[in-house]
Structures are given as C-alpha cells and as structure tokens.
Amino acid sequence: MTERRLDRSSGQPLWKQLQQDLVRRLRGGEFDEVFPGELALVEDYQVSRHTVRQALTKLRADGLIVAERGRQPRVATAPEIRQPMGALYSLFSSVEASGLTQHSVVRALDIRADGVIAARLDLEESIPLLYLERLRFAGDEPLALDRVWLPASLAEPLLDADFTHTSLYNELAARTGLRLDHGREDIRAVVPTPAERALLRCPPEAAAFSINRRGTSHNNPVEWRHTLVRGDRFALSAEFSANTGYRLTTGAVTHAGA
Amino acid sequence: MTERRLDRSSGQPLWKQLQQDLVRRLRGGEFDEVFPGELALVEDYQVSRHTVRQALTKLRADGLIVAERGRQPRVATAPEIRQPMGALYSLFSSVEASGLTQHSVVRALDIRADGVIAARLDLEESIPLLYLERLRFAGDEPLALDRVWLPASLAEPLLDADFTHTSLYNELAARTGLRLDHGREDIRAVVPTPAERALLRCPPEAAAFSINRRGTSHNNPVEWRHTLVRGDRFALSAEFSANTGYRLTTGAVTHAGA
DNA sequence: CAGCTCGAAATGTACGCACATTTAAGCTAA
DNA sequence: TTAGCTTAAATGTGCGTACATTTCGAGCTG
Numbered sequence: 001m002t003e004r005r006l007d008r009s010s011g012q013p014l015w016k017q018l019q020q021d022l023v024r025r026l027r028g029g030e031f032d033e034v035f036p037g038e039l040a041l042v043e044d045y046q047v048s049r050h051t052v053r054q055a056l057t058k059l060r061a062d063g064l065i066v067a068e069r070g071r072q073p074r075v076a077t078a079p080e081i082r083q084p085m086g087a088l089y090s091l092f093s094s095v096e097a098s099g100l101t102q103h104s105v106v107r108a109l110d111i112r113a114d115g116v117i118a119a120r121l122d123l124e125e126s127i128p129l130l131y132l133e134r135l136r137f138a139g140d141e142p143l144a145l146d147r148v149w150l151p152a153s154l155a156e157p158l159l160d161a162d163f164t165h166t167s168l169y170n171e172l173a174a175r176t177g178l179r180l181d182h183g184r185e186d187i188r189a190v191v192p193t194p195a196e197r198a199l200l201r202c203p204p205e206a207a208a209f210s211i212n213r214r215g216t217s218h219n220n221p222v223e224w225r226h227t228l229v230r231g232d233r234f235a236l237s238a239e240f241s242a243n244t245g246y247r248l249t250t251g252a253v254t255h256a257g258a
Numbered sequence: 259m260t261e262r263r264l265d266r267s268s269g270q271p272l273w274k275q276l277q278q279d280l281v282r283r284l285r286g287g288e289f290d291e292v293f294p295g296e297l298a299l300v301e302d303y304q305v306s307r308h309t310v311r312q313a314l315t316k317l318r319a320d321g322l323i324v325a326e327r328g329r330q331p332r333v334a335t336a337p338e339i340r341q342p343m344g345a346l347y348s349l350f351s352s353v354e355a356s357g358l359t360q361h362s363v364v365r366a367l368d369i370r371a372d373g374v375i376a377a378r379l380d381l382e383e384s385i386p387l388l389y390l391e392r393l394r395f396a397g398d399e400p401l402a403l404d405r406v407w408l409p410a411s412l413a414e415p416l417l418d419a420d421f422t423h424t425s426l427y428n429e430l431a432a433r434t435g436l437r438l439d440h441g442r443e444d445i446r447a448v449v450p451t452p453a454e455r456a457l458l459r460c461p462p463e464a465a466a467f468s469i470n471r472r473g474t475s476h477n478n479p480v481e482w483r484h485t486l487v488r489g490d491r492f493a494l495s496a497e498f499s500a501n502t503g504y505r506l507t508t509g510a511v512t513h514a515g516a
Numbered sequence: 517c518a519g520c521t522c523g524a525a526a527t528g529t530a531c532g533c534a535c536a537t538t539t540a541a542g543c544t545a546a
Numbered sequence: 547t548t549a550g551c552t553t554a555a556a557t558g559t560g561c562g563t564a565c566a567t568t569t570c571g572a573g574c575t576g
Contacts, residue, residue: 048531069557070538086498182499189447189465189489207447207465231447240344241440306561327527328568
C-alpha cells in the first residue's frame with residue numbers, strides 16, 4: 001500500500017482531510033470492488049483508529065458507505081429504489097398499486113436529430129438522439145403520452161428493445177449500465193390540445209399535467225423527457241414532515257370515467 | 259445533581275440509552291433553559307466523556323441540539339425554515355424570487371361549522387372551525403384562491419389578524435405557538451369553473467393546480483386547506499438526486515399574459 | 517465606571533488500550 | 547464432498563489521557 005499523507009499543520013482537522021480524500025477516491029471509482037478496512041486506513045494514512053472512525057462516521061451519515069460488524073465496509077449500492085424518479089415514478093407506482101395493468105404502445109423508436117432538445121441537453125445541435133414515443137395505458141384506457149430523447153451515443157443499444165411492457169430505466173441500466181442519479185423536473189397544469197385529447201381519449205373538460213424532465217448521470221445529461229398525463233385520472237400525492245422532508249408518495253389513479 | 263442510571267447489561271449500547279434518555283428529557287422541556295455540558299453528563303450518568311460525545315453526536319446529527327467550541331450546547335431552535343410547507347411554500351417563495359410583490363384580499367374570516375371538512379380533520383361534524391378565504395395576488399394579477407379551515411379551539415386567536423400581507427403560518431406560530439410538523443397533500447390538474455376563472459381572471463384556455471392539504475402538529479390535525487393556483491402563471495419545480503432525495507425548488511412564476 | 521486582560525471552563529481534536537460481537541474463511545472429520 | 551467446528555479478522559463499544567481552541571466572566575487597571 002502506498003503511504004498517504006495528511007497535512008498536520010493545515011488547520012483543518014485530520015479526520016476531515018481524510019474524509020474528503022476518501023470521498024475523492026470513492027468518486028474516482030477506486031473502491032468499487034472493496035473498501036479498505038479501518039486498520040488498513042490507519043496504516044495508509046498514519047493516523048489513529050479513532051480518527052479513521054470519525055471520518056467513516058461522516059461517510060456513513062452521508063450514505064456513501066455501509067458497514068456492519070465483523071465485515072469490511074462496502075460502498076453503498078446506488079440507491080435505485082430509494083427515490084428513483086420523482087413524479088413519473090410516483091405515477092407508475094400508483095398505477096401498480098391501483099391494481100390496473102400497464103402497457104405501452106410504441107409510436108416511435110428511432111434515431112434523429114433535434115436542435116432544440118439537444119440544446120437542452122447541452123449538446124451540439126447536430127448530435128443524433130434516440131427518440132422514443134409511447135402512449136402509456138393503465139387498464140384499457142390511455143393514461144399518458146411519453147416522449148424521451150437520449151444521446152444516441154449512449155442509448156443506441158436500446159434501438160431493438162421492446163418497450164411495450166418494460167420500463168426505460170430498467171432497459172437502460174441492463175443494456176448500458178447507465179443509471180440516472182440526478183434530475184430536475186417542471187410540472188405544469190395545462191389543457192391538452194385537441195390532437196392530444198384525441199390520443200389520450202380525454203373527456204373534453206379535462207386538464208392534464210405536463211412534466212418536463214432533464215436527467216443526468218454523473219453530471220452528464222442523459223435524457224430529456226416530456227410526459228403529458230391525464231389530469232382526470234391522476235393526482236400527485238406527497239407527504240412532508242420536519243424529519244423526512246418532502247416525499248412523493250403513491251398517489252391515486254382512477255379508472256377512466258370514474 | 260441526581261445520579262442517573264443506565265443499564266449496563268441490557269444489550270443496548272450505553273451511548274444509545276443515554277441518547278434516548280436525553281431525547282426524552284428534552285421533549286419534556288427539561289432543557290429549555292440550559293443544556294448540560296459534557297462533563298456534567300459524565301458525572302450524572304457515570305460514563306466516560308467519549309460515550310457522552312457519542313450520544314451528543316447523534317443528537318446533533320438529528321438537529322436537536324447545536325454546539326460550539328467553548329460554549330455549552332443549546333437546544334436547537336425549532337427548524338421552521340427547514341422544509342416548511344411543500345408545494346405551497348414553493349409557490350410563494352417562487353413569487354418572492356420573481357420580484358413580484360405579494361398581497362392577499364381576505365374574502366372571508368369567520369367561525370363556522372362544516373361537517374365534511376371536520377370529518378377530514380377527524381373531528382366531530384359540529385365542531386366550530388375558523389374559516390379563512392383569500393385571493394392571493396402576485397403583482398397586480400390574482401395568482402391563487404386559498405381556503406383554509408382550522409379548529410376554532412386552536413385558531414380562535416387569529417380571528418382579528420390582518421392577513422393581507424402576513425402568512426397564516428407565521429401568524430399561527432406567533433399567536434398560538436402552533437407549528438405544523440407534518441402534512442400530506444394531493445395535487446391535481448383541473449380546469450377551473452367559470453366562477454373561479456372570473457375570480458382569478460384566467461384566460462379561457464388556462465388550466466389550474468388544485469392542491470388539497472391536511473396539516474398536523476404532533477399528530478393532531480390542525481388545518482385543511484384547498485388552494486387553486488393558476489396554471490398559466492406557475493410551474494412546480496423539483497430536483498432529485500441519490501443523496502438528497504426529492505426536493506421542491508423555487509419554480510417559475512410568470513407575469514400575467516406572458 | 518469603562519475597558520482590557522487573563523484565566524477558568526467548555527468543546528474539539530487526537531492519541532492510546534481493551535474487550536465484545538459478528539463475519540467469513542479455513543480446517544477437520546464423517 | 548460436505549457439513550460442522552474453530553479461528554482469525556473486522557467492526558462496535560467503552561474507557562482513559564492529553565492538548566488545542568474558543569467562549570465568557572471575573573478581576574484588575576486606568
């Protein structure tokens with residue numbers, strides 16, 4: 001093991017320096033296989049076990065590593081289940097909870113260029129994008145119109161996937177190893193256009209949610225998504241408390257016409 | 259100081275027992291004036307300073323106390339700013355960020371009974387409720403219609419408050435000491451009725467958010483709220499990431515007609 | 517009496533040791 | 547080959563010490 005050095009006269013506590021260095025190495029993927037044990041770190045950095053534990057305590061509090069008695073600490077698995085996908089995840093988990101079956105009709109799946117979308121992903125206008133357009137059903141009635149753009153360089157393996165029943169994120173993770181870890185979304189209330197209303201078979205007086213999302217993975221833009229959800233069938237639900245903050249919960253999806 | 263005892267053979271770690279006992283005493287208001295120092299706790303509980311610090315570390319991580327070098331720890335002030343109020347907080351902070359001035363027109367402020375609302379608050383149908391109805395402006399144009407019901411037994415001191423410029427939660431906290439610590443809300447996309455549209459001066463093709471909220475304080479239902487927000491002027495914004503989960507951020511409020 | 521200095525007291529950092537408890541690997545025996 | 551046991555290694559808990567750094571008040575001084 002190479003001997004690492006910490007600056008003992010920098011004013012910053014040793015454990016903080018150690019913690020920051022570990023975060024840096026961790027983000028660099030250095031510990032994807034095994035995370036060094038406490039005693040190994042004591043040797044490497046030439047500090048006491050107490051100091052090492054102080055640094056590891058912070059890392060655990062931040063959810064970066066997990067540790068158990070008698071076994072080596074490990075890098076925390078990407079919390080894929082924890083808060084996967086905001087409003088859309090809430091939407092589709094609500095459908096499942098309602099007992100309705102989900103399926104999609106793929107209306108388009110190809111590669112094309114779109115300057116406007118590319119710009120939103122911080123890409124060159126001419127960069128080819130994989131485009132997927134689906135009409136999503138809950139039960140026998142349409143629920144949402146879903147359109148996604150991803151850089152073709154990343155998402156090309158998805159071209160021959162069958163999206164009638166599988167989720168985009170599962171397929172993306174399975175075929176490319178990519179997983180979104182950050183995103184931003186805007187949610188608007190709109191009245192659908194006649195064309196959209198016909199597609200979704202909306203009653204004439206219904207409103208809709210219009211959701212725009214930009215998803216990234218390790219700070220690289222990965223998807224731009226626009227989803228139009230029938231407002232007469234879906235409600236967003238959320239809980240908040242002083243401890244847990246704001247969390248979307250499973251909402252309500254009603255049968256059409258209810 | 260009375261000598262406190264911890265069970266050294268209970269299987270539970272000493273620091274955890276200590277932490278839980280401190281939480282209990284803290285909730286009982288025992289430390290409202292001063293929080294005991296580390297050495298005092300060492301004396302009281304007959305454990306080492308290391309163990310005491312381990313317990314205090316957890317309390318600090320939970321935000322219950324704050325400590326600084328050279329001064330005694332103190333009970334943390336109620337985290338009022340931390341995650342105040344979900345979608346509605348997001349709405350009004352967005353208005354502020356946009357530079358528009360906010361004010362309200364109070365359309366009703368009285369005490370009445372409403373069986374339907376009372377039931378939603380788990381109260382008897384005949385229980386009197388304080389009812390507040392406001393039309394909220396951002397700039398010169400209406401933004402939202404806001405209706406709140408609170409148990410009169412708690413909220414009666416609010417009857418003579420002026421709600422044109424102050425927030426309900428501030429007034430509630432100032433006059434009764436009550437602070438919401440938990441809530442649940444449903445967000446729907448709707449088309450406003452002609453009456454609502456006239457009130458809000460909506461363009462005819464605009465949709466709206468309909469937000470229902472039930473707020474509690476220490477598990478007691480405190481408010482039922484219904485807010486109708488113009489969809490042509492407001493968009494909910496949210497960010498999510500593996501670390502921080504799902505958080506509403508400051509969204510966009512546009513000028514009317516934009 | 518105001519202002520300053522200094523020291524006591526408190527928390528923060530860092531080191532050391534010992535033992536308990538759990539996991540996982542290696543060894544042995546059927 | 548496999549099941550079961552033993553043992554080494556790792557983390558969790560708990561104690562002790564020492565010194566650094568900051569705060570705050572007591573006491574002195576001008």
